[in-house]
Amino acid sequence: TQLLEQSPQFLSIQEGENLTVYCNSSSVFSSLQWYRQEPGEGPVLLVTVVTGGEVKKLKRLTFQFGDARKDSSLHITAAQPGDTGLYLCAGESFNKFYFGSGTKLNVKP
Amino acid sequence: DAGITQSPRHKVTETGTPVTLRCHQTENHRYMYWYRQDPGHGLRLIHYSYGVKDTDKGEVSDGYSVSRSKTEDFLLTLESATSSQTSVYFCAISEAGVRDGYGYTFGSGTRLTVV
Numbered sequence: 645t646q647l648l649e650q651s652p653q654f655l656s657i658q659e660g661e662n663l664t665v666y667c668n669s670s671s672v673f674s675s676l677q678w679y680r681q682e683p684g685e686g687p688v689l690l691v692t693v694v695t696g697g698e699v700k701k702l703k704r705l706t707f708q709f710g711d712a713r714k715d716s717s718l719h720i721t722a723a724q725p726g727d728t729g730l731y732l733c734a735g736e737s738f739n740k741f742y743f744g745s746g747t748k749l750n751v752k753p
Numbered sequence: 754d755a756g757i758t759q760s761p762r763h764k765v766t767e768t769g770t771p772v773t774l775r776c777h778q779t780e781n782h783r784y785m786y787w788y789r790q791d792p793g794h795g796l797r798l799i800h801y802s803y804g805v806k807d808t809d810k811g812e813v814s815d816g817y818s819v820s821r822s823k824t825e826d827f828l829l830t831l832e833s834a835t836s837s838q839t840s841v842y843f844c845a846i847s848e849a850g851v852r853d854g855y856g857y858t859f860g861s862g863t864r865l866t867v868v
Contacts, residue, residue: 646795677856679856679857684861684862685861685862686843686845686859686860686861686862687796687843687857687859688859689856689857689858692855692856732795732796734796741798743795743796744795745793745794745795746795
């Protein structure tokens with residue numbers, strides 16, 4: 645059982661659609677990070693959120709940290725094929741760092 | 754980004770042989786980490802280093818050892834490779850501890866197959 649549960653595991657959508665992926669836990673996290681990983685490469689850090697309720701935007705990507713700091717979401721507006729990849733959330737809870745198992749996103753042209 | 758490089762990128766080895774993977778960074782970051790990534794398990798921490806000659810175990814350290822004799826290099830050794838160690842191995846660096854909210858910069862990975 646992962647401390648960080650991500651949903652959905654897989655998502656296949658058409659270009660131009662909107663989507664949201666979730667990262668949930670029963671534990672409180674001091675901060676949460678989101679990474680994107682493309683095939684054959686290492687994960688790349690997209691954003692870090694540290695304050696409950698915090699919202700950060702990165703172009704068409706919107707990241708939110710839950711008020712209780714137990715969950716986070718990533719919303720993508722008007723998805724493009726270049727958004728295809730594995731999205732990982734990660735964070736520190738009680739002095740240990742955890743990764744979720746990821747959401748694999750495929751955006752079809 | 755050439756700040757962190759892993760070598761080799763691919764390796765096939767036989768069961769029972771020792772294998773060493775190398776991670777080299779040019780960022781002068783204090784923290785370095787070795788992870789393995791497997792389907793169904795995600796990224797799992799093997800060992801990490803918080804300075805030259807300062808290392809500690811992660812959650813899946815059995816069968817692995819590490820060394821860091823210079824700030825820029827972090828070596829991962831599989832003492833006697835087993836098929837269960839077939840995986841993709843990632844090195845990561847961090848300016849400060851991830852507990853302080855600093856993110857990782859990952860290398861491109863080493864795909865290791867033990868036959």
